[in-house]
Amino acid sequence: MPTELxxxxxxxxxxxxAGADESVxxxxxxxxxxxxELNYDSLAVLQTxxxxxxxxxxxxDEDAVAVAETPRQYLAAVNAALADDGAATA
Incomplete structure (x- = not known):
């Protein structure tokens, strides 16, 4: 399993x-x-x-995802979950 998104x-x-806006x-x-700015709303992020x-x-972590406004913040939340999962299975 990947350890990083x-x-x-x-x-x-x-x-x-959610598709992609051609202008972005x-x-x-x-x-x-x-x-x-990337034309993705909270529903698109939730589906992802x-x-x-x-x-x-x-x-x-739903709270971390809910406050993530940028891909950098979102990736940090997802990668923290991946790291926690990796530590739990090690």
Whole structure:
């Protein structure tokens, strides 16, 4: 199982779960852009979180995800869950 979700992984999942706005370049430097700037709402982030939890077999802190406004913050929350899961299975 992967121990880290990358920005590439996240953008792929966002596109799969909610599509992509043609006017937004998700391949650029988007780590510190808000999800609103990227045209993703809280429902898109929630759908992405559900898919991550199912595919990676982890539970992501809902509060951390709820306050994550940027991909950088979101990745930190997901990767913390992955690290906790890895530590629990070690």
């Amino acid at each position: 990358t920005l590439d992984d996240l953008t792929t999942l966002l596109r799969d779960c 370049n998700l391949d650029g430097d988007i780590l510190d852009k808000t999800f609103t 979180t559900g898919k991550i939890e199912r595919e990676y077999g982890i539970e992501v």
